[in-house]
Amino acid sequence: MAVGRRDYTWGFLNEAASEGRYTESFIEYFGTGISAGATVQLYAYTVPAGHRLTINRIILSTNSRIINKVTIFRYPNVLIFMYFTENYDLIFSDQNPVYFAAGERVVITCNNLDEVSYNFYGNIIGSLQSLIL
Numbered sequence: 700m701a702v703g704r705r706d707y708t709w710g711f712l713n714e715a716a717s718e719g720r721y722t723e724s725f726i727e728y729f730g731t732g733i734s735a736g737a738t739v740q741l742y743a744y745t746v747p748a749g750h751r752l753t754i755n756r757i758i759l760s761t762n763s764r765i766i767n768k769v770t771i772f773r774y775p776n777v778l779i780f781m782y783f784t785e786n787y788d789l790i791f792s793d794q795n796p797v798y799f800a801a802g803e804r805v806v807i808t809c810n811n812l813d814e815v816s817y818n819f820y821g822n823i824i825g826s827l828q829s830l831i832l
Contacts, residue, residue, distance in 0.1 A: 721829040725752060730820035733811040741821055742807040743774075752799040754825040757789040757807075761820070765813040774804040796825065 729742040746752045759769060764784055771779040778797070779789070791797055799805055809819050 722826050723828075725754075725823070725825045725827040727823045728821075729807075729823075730818060732816055732818050733809060734816045735811060735814050738808055738810040739819075740806060741769075741809050741819060742823070743804065744823075745804045746799045746801050746827075748801045749829060749831040750801055751828045751830055752803075752805070752825060753828065754797045754799070754805070754823060755791050755793060756822075756824040758822040758824070759783055759787045759789070759809075759819070761785060761817050763811065763813045763815075763817040767812050767819075768810040770808045770810075772804075772806040772808070773799065774806045801830070 727742065727744065731739060731741060733739045744752075757771065761767065762785070766782045766784050768780075768782055769787075770777055781787070781789075805823075807821065811817060811819070
């Protein structure tokens with residue numbers, strides 16, 4: 700890859716951690732059983748003061764072969780609403796991830812549309828960056 704070629708970044712600028720900032724991996728696992736037809740909050744996290752959460756990937760899985768509904772909130776606003784069966788891998792670009800500022804809350808809810816209770820699991824992969832120098 701040629702150094703300095705702008706066509707490789709495709710219009711996005713890489714965001715690097717500034718000097719004095721601390722960035723750590725943010726990997727969360729969650730899961731619960733959901734009764735038939737019920738809607739349950741699978742995950743909730745509030746970004747602490749002085750930090751910023753970057754989400755690069757959300758992975759969802761279940762044994763249900765029926766289409767189920769999941770909603771991802773930048774609480775109280777809906778960020779993403781989608782349907783999935785068995786496994787779903789929601790990948791955001793490393794160049795353009797989803798950011799949550801300090802005090803914002805990420806909430807994931809799932810609606811089991813099957814006639815049988817199933818377990819639902821998920822992972823969130825990203826980074827938590829300290830903005831305090």
